Amino acid sequence: IPPPVDILMLKAMHPDVMAEVERHFTLHRLDTTPDPEAFLRTVGPRLRGLATGAQAPVDRALLARLPNLEIVASLGVGYDTIDTAAAAAQGVVVTNTPDVLTDEVADLALGLLLATVRQIPQADRYLRAGHWPRQTYPLTPTLRGRTVGILGLGRIGRAIARRLEGFGVAIAYHGRRPQADVPYAYHPSLLEMAQAVDVLLVVAPGGPETNGLVDAAVLEALGPQGLVVNVARGSVIDEAALIAALQAGTILGAGLDVFAREPHVPPELVAMDHVVLLPHVGSASVHTRAAMGRLVVDNLIAWFDGRGPLTPVPETPWTAVGSER
Ligand code: 8YV
Numbered sequence: 001i002p003p004p005v006d007i008l009m010l011k012a013m014h015p016d017v018m019a020e021v022e023r024h025f026t027l028h029r030l031d032t033t034p035d036p037e038a039f040l041r042t043v044g045p046r047l048r049g050l051a052t053g054a055q056a057p058v059d060r061a062l063l064a065r066l067p068n069l070e071i072v073a074s075l076g077v078g079y080d081t082i083d084t085a086a087a088a089a090q091g092v093v094v095t096n097t098p099d100v101l102t103d104e105v106a107d108l109a110l111g112l113l114l115a116t117v118r119q120i121p122q123a124d125r126y127l128r129a130g131h132w133p134r135q136t137y138p139l140t141p142t143l144r145g146r147t148v149g150i151l152g153l154g155r156i157g158r159a160i161a162r163r164l165e166g167f168g169v170a171i172a173y174h175g176r177r178p179q180a181d182v183p184y185a186y187h188p189s190l191l192e193m194a195q196a197v198d199v200l201l202v203v204a205p206g207g208p209e210t211n212g213l214v215d216a217a218v219l220e221a222l223g224p225q226g227l228v229v230n231v232a233r234g235s236v237i238d239e240a241a242l243i244a245a246l247q248a249g250t251i252l253g254a255g256l257d258v259f260a261r262e263p264h265v266p267p268e269l270v271a272m273d274h275v276v277l278l279p280h281v282g283s284a285s286v287h288t289r290a291a292m293g294r295l296v297v298d299n300l301i302a303w304f305d306g307r308g309p310l311t312p313v314p315e316t317p318w319t320a321v322g323s324e325r
Helices: 015-024 036-042 060-064 084-089 102-117 120-128 155-165 190-196 216-222 239-248 267-271 286-304
Strands: 006-009 026-029 047-053 071-075 093-095 147-151 170-174 199-202 227-230 253-256 275-277
Touching (some): 015 286, 047 286, 060 084, 071 286, 084 093, 102 120, 102 155, 102 199, 102 227, 102 253, 102 275, 147 155, 155 170, 190 216, 216 227, 216 239, 239 253, 239 267
Parallel strands (some): 006 026, 006 047, 047 071, 071 093, 147 170, 147 199, 199 227, 227 253, 253 275
16 A cells, blocks of 8 residues: 655645545645744655645745645635646646635625625614614615626626626626627726726636736726625735725725735725625635535545546646556
């Protein structure tokens, strides 16, 4: 029987994920090792797999310390913190956890949109503060009559659009290319879409290609009734421009699940009452996080059983036969 495969974890993951990894492999934790430098020097060359949550970056420097690494199994659909080019160059396959979180994130996006436009958290705070007996809550803006523009019509964007169909709003989208099989209006330019809609729902992946895509001009084009909802990555929006637009009333409000420098949330946002702020909880239900964790472990098991990765990312295409345990 070959010795168990050595797997590295950068930070603690969900206890169930860690238990499952330990059931099949030898688990090493970088965050609890007293001398990470010495650990990487001595154990680094033995490590063949890496399991990670998206928060801990997997960069070129780290990959270089793991010369015999075969697979990075990442928890989450987004993998902008992983240097996939460096991984590909090193022959390392990267996997993410698509599909299993699509409906959960889409549900949250709709909840956040409704919370933002109808001021649900604000109304809750109003009631708890005891204001209701003195005065009814002020009338709110509405979703009625709006056109929602989806930035990034991928798996999650489509799931959001399907839900929006039930809400009776007009739907438009922007992405790199039009998609033949959807009935929604395609805008080749984000700026032009922003002019045509009054809700901008951000679902595009993070990374250099989308960095700061939603800038001051796009926000201004949304107009004074405009709402921004972001369930993707904080980096897709120019956060300073968003704060300025919210302060100036260039747009009406925002619902944000993600921020540029998590878990840091700019105090300017916290101070404003016309924004709804969530601590990156899009996929964070017990049910969905369990499914995501399962898929991380299943990717590792499949790979080391020689079956190849289950859900490799396109940047590290997998063609050869996987490694055997
Ligand atoms: C998680 C996410 O918060 O899937 C993603 O891209 O942002 C979330 O599901 C994160 O990946 C967990 O580490």
